[in-house]
Amino acid sequence: MLAKRIIPCLDIRDGQTVKGINFLDIREVGDPVEMGAEYARAGADELVYLDITATHEGRNLFASLVRRIAEHVNIPFTVGGGIREIRDVDPLLNAGADKVSINSAAVKNPDLIGQIAQSYGSQFVVVAIDARFEDDDWYVYVNGGRIRTERKLFEWAREAEDRGAGEILFTSMNHDGTKNGYANKATADLSNNLGIPVIASGGAGKMNHFVDVFGQGAADAALAASIFHFREIGIQDLKTHLRTHNIPVR
């Protein structure tokens, strides 16, 4: 039976893993390669590395980091952040990344999804969508959640699938950082209406939140960051908990 996936997410700045407690206070939490290898040993199913570096020097650090991750981590990993065009993808693939995640660049240039899918296969393209529920609908945001667009979550996710996305990574901005649980209803609406896997993100605080997002939320995978980085929830404990609730896990 296909297992539900648990995915720790590591935000990288200047080659280090960081975690924003809020927008003003970004804490460094450790070496990304060591952390990734440790998560793999602990039973994580995949990893996501997002480069939040703004500078050129930091970008170069990230490319060499991807290679070191590929050398040391024995589970699949996705890299994202800073991919603007198709030529940004090749170095990441050659460095050993299994998938790339694109967000704002896909909204600004939707053809990019198909270009990556045709060159490398759909399984290589994760389309990440940040959305906020307001004015009675889910609106897609870009530029790290700073700019609202006219696009709506469900239409955009469907279009991304049609254009060749292999997975959707959906972050609810209403839930992100709250630790009150995932956006289960919206995640289920996405997952049940798409033919590709949906990764839920934003809101994990307790182990039962994962039970809910895999159950009610029908998510294929669940992503979280701080609760893993700060050791509030251990991956093995989480998997044991999910098993007792009859959620198939590795």
Next chain:
Amino acid sequence: MKIAIVKYNAGNIRSVYFALERLGVEASITDDHDLLRAADKVIFPGVGEASTTMNYLKERKLDTLLRELTQPVLGICLGLQLMCAHSQEGNTDCIGIFNLKVKKFEKKLKVPHMGWNSLQQVRGRLISQDVEGKFVYFVHSYYAALGENTSAMADYINPFSAALEQDNFYATQFHPEKSGPVGEKILKNFLDL
């Protein structure tokens, strides 16, 4: 021990190289016929599209070479599919080591089959008894049907060949190089053949 990875227009070759490196083996990545023939073991990885890849292999006569190899050969993912007789993807005649057809999953569930799934009814030298029921990482939209060469099955939409084994030829639909300690065990089994 000389391990050669077949170099061709496919993704994830680097991942296989790194996985072997973690096991203490430095492989060479090559499409040179003499080097491939001289290797103790050959790995044929791959992520990509069947017909394009077969054309690429034929132009370089790598299809014939692979069929004639007598040392242990391990195909991974698309490698497994191309070692079969025919693939529905691009209606492609493949290398034909395993007398099996490769078909597309019906979209009764999400396709591609992506993630960790368990190995059932394992047998043979590559897929050792200690990995029965263990989870490995899959990413694929096409599958090889079950056959007499099936050395492990997995179930998604329908049961299919997760691994094949015949004479000196071995193949996995999953990615041992991305399957944590279970994948490492399977790669080690291959190195120990």
